[in-house]
Amino acid sequence: MHTDLSEEALRAYRSAQQAPADFDAFWQLTLQEARAAGGTVTVEPVDTGLATVDVHDVTFPGYGGEPIRAWLRLPRGARGPLPAVVQYVGYGGGRGHALENLLWASAGFAHLQMDTRGQGSGWSRGDTPDSGPAGPQVPGVLTRGIGAPHDYYYRRLFTDAVRAVDAVRGLPQVDPARVAVLGQSQGGGIALAAAALVPELTAAVAHVPFLCDFPRAVVVTDAHPFREIADYLAAHRRSEQTVHRTLAYIDGVNFARRARIPARFSVALMDAVVPPSTVYAAYHAYAGPKELDVWRYSGHEAGGPDDDEAALRFLRERLRP
Amino acid sequence: MHTDLSEEALRAYRSAQQAPADFDAFWQLTLQEARAAGGTVTVEPVDTGLATVDVHDVTFPGYGGEPIRAWLRLPRGARGPLPAVVQYVGYGGGRGHALENLLWASAGFAHLQMDTRGQGSGWSRGDTPDSGPAGPQVPGVLTRGIGAPHDYYYRRLFTDAVRAVDAVRGLPQVDPARVAVLGQSQGGGIALAAAALVPELTAAVAHVPFLCDFPRAVVVTDAHPFREIADYLAAHRRSEQTVHRTLAYIDGVNFARRARIPARFSVALMDAVVPPSTVYAAYHAYAGPKELDVWRYSGHEAGGPDDDEAALRFLRERLRP
Amino acid sequence: MHTDLSEEALRAYRSAQQAPADFDAFWQLTLQEARAAGGTVTVEPVDTGLATVDVHDVTFPGYGGEPIRAWLRLPRGARGPLPAVVQYVGYGGGRGHALENLLWASAGFAHLQMDTRGQGSGWSRGDTPDSGPAGPQVPGVLTRGIGAPHDYYYRRLFTDAVRAVDAVRGLPQVDPARVAVLGQSQGGGIALAAAALVPELTAAVAHVPFLCDFPRAVVVTDAHPFREIADYLAAHRRSEQTVHRTLAYIDGVNFARRARIPARFSVALMDAVVPPSTVYAAYHAYAGPKELDVWRYSGHEAGGPDDDEAALRFLRERLRP
Amino acid sequence: MHTDLSEEALRAYRSAQQAPADFDAFWQLTLQEARAAGGTVTVEPVDTGLATVDVHDVTFPGYGGEPIRAWLRLPRGARGPLPAVVQYVGYGGGRGHALENLLWASAGFAHLQMDTRGQGSGWSRGDTPDSGPAGPQVPGVLTRGIGAPHDYYYRRLFTDAVRAVDAVRGLPQVDPARVAVLGQSQGGGIALAAAALVPELTAAVAHVPFLCDFPRAVVVTDAHPFREIADYLAAHRRSEQTVHRTLAYIDGVNFARRARIPARFSVALMDAVVPPSTVYAAYHAYAGPKELDVWRYSGHEAGGPDDDEAALRFLRERLRP
């Protein structure tokens, strides 16, 4: 069943989320500090037994210069600098196995799949710890450090995401002028942040992006992971303002208003995890050229391979692999 | 939690399943008729936008000569006849999207992914109808035509599986002496059938194979799809013997006793869908060289990419792509 | 809880469903072909041990002239031609056991309870197979052959329903001028079809009829069996128009607009299976004399014996047994 | 799945339940007092519109002489005294609607369906209140008055059941020498009590009888209604002995040991409500001639109409309607 407003109401809906006054300064300083922390990118070939794709185990400096893992997959025998796709993954997962996720390299892109700090023990495996303080919190990462924007988990993760693009642009196999970001669910939310925070990206793909329009999201769904916020506030009953202030710094709606590159969205009207209105909130707020695929009968899996096919078309047109 | 017997008891467990006296004659006649029905194999290239893998839309004659769909994926630019992997898919799914499942072609194999007649509307899409009578039955295919071995759904599906190998062996890009079959869950059950029914295959991979040891399976799990059998018998209370007689013709235990090629199995001890004892039943009965990976903490997803990695090693050693 | 619109909104609600231009021609041709296929009606007495009711095992020609089973129950010792009630059953069930469902014969009617092709393995047993192609589909019958109106399962089932009336009218114990149709849930949906397709019926009873107002139904409930449609479209994401076009040929709203005989409806406001608005959609569209019982606190069981009591009154007034 | 011991273990299982020393005296006194309380039986015809069955609204004196409701259904036009079937109903239900449950009268029996005091608001409706003290208790009736055998709900209900036979034997249409008792689930447990407490009954039918072998039942299932006992003891942690002492007075195992008339049992091996071992406990303890139907794939619905068919054969042989 449709899990949110009617389609007509979704098309008319606009989020009430507002960016704090120092939103841009906050992120400018955060990224400046991360880049100042330095660190090196290492690229180790992996013996996978594959014949058409080369996989490398990458470590790059993320938030605070901390080592973040990734897989770099390249089409074997490609010549000349390649356009790159940087992919972020969904909640609970990590970069997974070297043998998974061969689509983007098989399509001719340099494909960097970033690990997700501290997650990576659910539907796919990860290898990167989180460093931050894990204050009184609900299980998961959505309320880790939520007492202050500076301590919040997603400040660190979004910084990793920006630095992943920095890392891929520095690789000899990659054309730094042709880089796109892509993700689904949490990965889509990260992609929106990257679209706003990284200069001169070519395109962004955000399928059923999570982490958008928190003021509405936390009161219209009981599903995890959004529910972690409500669970936290059910225990910390006097912290409502503090929590919403922190969330405003990482809300995809606020990033969407600042992005200018072409973007592809998808939304699923039977999605019980990411309420469709929160995706429309980000889509309507998005300030660059944009397209939206509406899956009327899908849950949070959204378009699945059909979203991939559309994203492949979208990225091939813009990145010309 | 462990969903079945203790590990010690699993290692000691042997199935009580027996093959009917005419089991071999039944299948010999079935395949003979299918081959006699003739039909042609068509191979149409698909424009996927991929750079390293070529995908073809294949139609081959299955049971009764009926057209069965498949994807053929080939590593682009490969020279000389390739070893082939024929893959069967899990319950409810179909051959899926052309862009999915790039592993085996990327590893240098000709990869034929067979569609599953009449299924293909659940976790992945299919394009092939079933032709048989759909008698009073429980939703799903497990009780379709279960009133007689001749009418049973899996007689048709297993015949398709054998004919898929016939088809792939006739392709100019394939070395017919180097063909393996592979599948997970229902796909694993089909692979066991193919291992017994197709002469001179090189190897078989059956990850958490479904469709084994029905006499035990139907009384030790409430989970679908095994449960379809119990649901049927809860309505058709006098049909117990008829149903078990039909099932004996397609039980993986009976095929395992007839197979001689090297086989890799996996089993998951927290599997609530395919009880581990039913996998051990097939493994213990298997008459050829065999190996078994035991995933102690996995559910029906079993080894996931770790199973893929091990299967890739197993198949590379035997098929030398 | 009330599962749909407020009572006020339900009273105002009208369906957006539209009949295809060739709707009437489609059904005229379908029935013409079925009647042309011929076939005979057989009536075998059953030894039930009952004293006041005689039960007969009936086989009559349905869609394509295929043999369809039914129970015929007659009050023992009745003289003269009897009025008849033809009953259709709910989703998943079949004609059941000869000893069940003695109400209508005990009330003095000839009672024909039609089996449901291919179902009959759930809450009650059946004995009739379905013949049609079972294309890629979701478990159940709601998406069997949904790719084209001609192949769709319900085309066959509704034809059986019409032919059941033909059969009962030809029985020597029955007065062909006094025949009513009756059903609950799926049976109610079939009764609406029969009310529109069979000339000169006396009355129809449709309790919480299923299969009405698909455009709304598939987006307002997650419950099976309506959900089969959404599950299908979640896999076959590009088939929305095709599916809705097929459904328009069997939607109870379109039959209701064509029916002219007196009809009794019931609706349950806490029904989670058949959303009340879809019943109101059919009720409001119904073009003949009509009455509606509203059960404010019932789920899909609706009025149960209270519906039976009201239907008995309704049918006795009109059929004069 | 099978919900209890293996079939082999079920056949070997014997209950540890013991009757208190004053068990027989307790019931003798209880029934003596009830009969001493007097009261009259009233029989009012109901206008149902049926043609072959006459239904009467009966009130008879039960425990304490309190008025208990029942339906009396008779085959219309029957001559001479009829054999009678007294039916008790399952947990939560009542005597239901006059139009329901026509099987036994249609088969030529006088059929008295006793209402269940204080229940009758669940799957079927009732019309009789309970009079006893409702002490601190879990919702339901299983712990009502459980603090003492004298106050316990089932002392009152079983007394009603005995007095129902007294009442039916006094009806002019009934042959008092040909009376059987019958029930399913709770109704089966009541039938076992009546079989032991009422002299000279002809036969008893207990399908999946509830209320047997409490010492085992309360620790092997989480399902309601047995669970009410565990819920009570989870709150009243020091009352274990008191509760089990009370239950021993109404445990079907203790009645089974005292019964001598022919009895038919059924048991369902996938029954999650009444664990099969508790049925075997009563069956093995039963001291009269007995038969048992084992439904291997059924849940608590057990044989449904197949149980009815077998019970009809069983009762026709013994009661000769």
Added chain:
Amino acid sequence: MHTDLSEEALRAYRSAQQAPADFDAFWQLTLQEARAAGGTVTVEPVDTGLATVDVHDVTFPGYGGEPIRAWLRLPRGARGPLPAVVQYVGYGGGRGHALENLLWASAGFAHLQMDTRGQGSGWSRGDTPDSGPAGPQVPGVLTRGIGAPHDYYYRRLFTDAVRAVDAVRGLPQVDPARVAVLGQSQGGGIALAAAALVPELTAAVAHVPFLCDFPRAVVVTDAHPFREIADYLAAHRRSEQTVHRTLAYIDGVNFARRARIPARFSVALMDAVVPPSTVYAAYHAYAGPKELDVWRYSGHEAGGPDDDEAALRFLRERLRP
């Protein structure tokens, strides 16, 4: 998620509930009869091992003069008459254990915690039976005696609640001019009744009060215990008017309109058990000075210790312990 209307709509919502014409006379007569029945209050010290709080086992005459149990907890060594807090408990519970619930005595109040007749076998234990007729009813107490206001369970329970205040006012340790009533959920509903029925109370606290605004409550939630009403009406389909008439006599909205003492409410917007609109219904109707704490992210646990803290402040200001 928010389980009911939007906050804006909640603030505007007013209940349609109406008091019957004889509402005041009904309660006046009920209480008059209860007081006329007499009975004595007994107070027995309990040896708890506590050092700062003395606990007494109290029995006082309730409805019909029947003995009702309670705990009286007093701060040890307190001098002079104390203000008192009379507490009523939530659905399913009883007065619990002597060692529980030390807050109010530790804060300097005489604290009487009334037992709940017939309940007390769920989340906390009780020791008091109910005496009334338990007519055909759904498990629980919400439909016990619902066929007539005079027989209804809550008539008896609310009378107990009034008589508890009478009892506490007669204790030598208590200042009868300084007595408050307090409760959560069902306890809050009882407190609203007491606030209206007992003259010259000092204050009332009703946290997430249950038993308010039945006309809306029964159609907007599926959760127990409100659901007992709908379950009853699903079986007793013709009793809608009778049931709603009875409920009007105990609906918190009708009591709220008659209360004049200062009251504190709380409501939880994610409460799935007591729909927030039904609390707002009582709050808006409340005729005395009032305050409301809104917990936006809590379920039925509402403010928990934060509600306690606020209630302690509220009561200390008014009762000056």
Added chain:
Amino acid sequence: MHTDLSEEALRAYRSAQQAPADFDAFWQLTLQEARAAGGTVTVEPVDTGLATVDVHDVTFPGYGGEPIRAWLRLPRGARGPLPAVVQYVGYGGGRGHALENLLWASAGFAHLQMDTRGQGSGWSRGDTPDSGPAGPQVPGVLTRGIGAPHDYYYRRLFTDAVRAVDAVRGLPQVDPARVAVLGQSQGGGIALAAAALVPELTAAVAHVPFLCDFPRAVVVTDAHPFREIADYLAAHRRSEQTVHRTLAYIDGVNFARRARIPARFSVALMDAVVPPSTVYAAYHAYAGPKELDVWRYSGHEAGGPDDDEAALRFLRERLRP
């Protein structure tokens, strides 16, 4: 239902868990480092409005000298040094609200309720962050840092628990020779660790202790939080040995073998969260004087207030408040 072995088997069961060779050295070094890190204890009075109990907000140095919060509750007006009870709390909770949990101070003990680092956002609130690396992990704390004993979350938490006793012993109001530790579930597991690690405690209470006998626990229950381990291993399939090696350092069985002070245990045979066999494992291994209360019908709430009452008796006898 009983969730684990039969009572007879439970009494015979012994755990296979083994302590690593350096277990004692590991903890000796850990505690030595923690004490060397220094830090100060601060005690701030809280204005609660209570009359008989004084509450203080305590901060003490825990693992790494990090500030850990606690509540100190004292009976008002007590003279002379008091015996102390140090309480640890269950999984997900924190020290809660100052007004909660008044039992132990009301009974005359100094009561220190330790906060739980990083948790405290579930059923009760906390105020203390965790400092450690939060590596790829399952939501919750059970797999945080599980890759190495040194990094593991419970190394830090158990160190806090030891240091809490150090802190309470240094308070002027406390007699350092009369200190007991107490907890339920996770709190019970911590109490077992403290009983082994802290010299010269007077007694320990471990109600349904969690964190015992991991080798069995992780394969016999699906319930959280034990399930976090299996979930982790389902993703990190090759880490079984690493994980079990880390767990051996914090398993309650290994602490039980080293404890010598009198201990009280409780176990609940219907506990689905902490399998009873794992409690018996610790109880049987416990090397000091011990007692065990068996709650046959309770779930994880175990004895609730009845456990409290028994623990109060146990502690009053040994600590003489």
